[in-house]
Amino acid sequence: MAETQRNEAAAADGRRLAGRVALVTGAAGGIGAAIAHRLAADGAKLVLADVPGSPVADVAAAIADAGHGRPVVETGDLAQEEAAGRIVAATIEAHGALDILVNNAGGGIIKPFLSHTPETLRTTIDRNLWTALWCTWHAVPQMKGRGYGRIVNIGADSVRNGLWDHAAYNAAKGGVHAMASGLAREFAADGITVNVVAPCIIETPQVTAARRTVPEWVAKFVSVVPLGRPGSMAEVASMVAYLASEEASFVTGQVISVNGGSTMQ
Structure with missing residues (x-):
């Protein structure tokens, strides 16, 4: 009955996520904030999560200022x-349900493998794998x-193409990819559907800041992208929004790359 009522509400609203409740982790900025804005525009009720001291409340305020419901932080x-x-x-407690989980919390410490310390290795695994595991559990x-x-994990195209200095990060994100297929x-x-969106350089x-300080670093990672540019945050968010919707009801256990062709099948 509740699902029928939700579907009727969504049809009346005209937005594909109307009435759905979404939790977006790592929502304080960058890709996470872009995902939050897109899901809000598609009608979802949002809870935004990030670490203490992050500007996640600012993202919630911006979403409210854009005319959407104010997310819980x-x-x-x-x-x-x-x-x-x-x-x-x-x-x-806030919304009475949880329909969509976007495991976006992460943040790689990108450096040559032997330059890592035990602390940076643990931090990389904690940020990227344990966050997704515990939230999903x-x-x-x-x-x-x-x-x-609908569970959508943010993975990494580097798991497939073996980018420079990404070995430890790939260990964490590879776990995120593998978890999705087992859960699916x-x-x-x-x-319940479980999928991964795997971006390349975005x-x-x-x-953008690195373009000013270490342009050669950015150029190096863009060089593997046939389209010749980084992706946009909106391009990642659009794929997340699709996988979070009922339209993707027959898509599960997949790693979908948003990568400009840096890996191909």
Whole structure:
């Protein structure tokens, strides 16, 4: 009955995510903020999560200023099970459901493998893999209980093309990719789809700043992209929005690259 009512509300609203509740992690800026803006434009009710001290509240305010509902903001270290559980619970408390989980929290420490320290290796795994694992572990029972869910992990095209200085980062993101296929098979009968969006170099604020300070670094990573440019954050967000929608109901267990052709199949 609730699902029928939601579908009727979405049809009346005209936006494909109307009535859906989405939790976006790592939402304080860059790709995460772009995803949040896109899901809000598509009608989702949002909870935005990021680490304490991040400008995630500013993203929520910007979404409200754009004429959408003001997202709920939660902070915590999602690499810790307690924080992930608390934020998933807060989403349920705020909106009564959790339909869409976007595991975007991450951040790579990109350097030659032997330049890493035990601390930077642990941080890379924590930021990228444990955040996704814990959030998913807490979200899936909620989705399973309602017979519906969309989980979209933000992976990395570097897992496939072996970019310079990405070995440790790829270890973490490769786990994110592999987790999705296992979960997709395990929970397909529960109405839950699990997919990965794998970007290549994207024109984030960090990349834009790097163009000024280390242009040769940016050029090196753009050189593997046949389209000859970084992707835009909006291009990544559009794929996430599709996978988060009912239109993608027959897409699960997939790694979908948004990469300008830097890897091809």
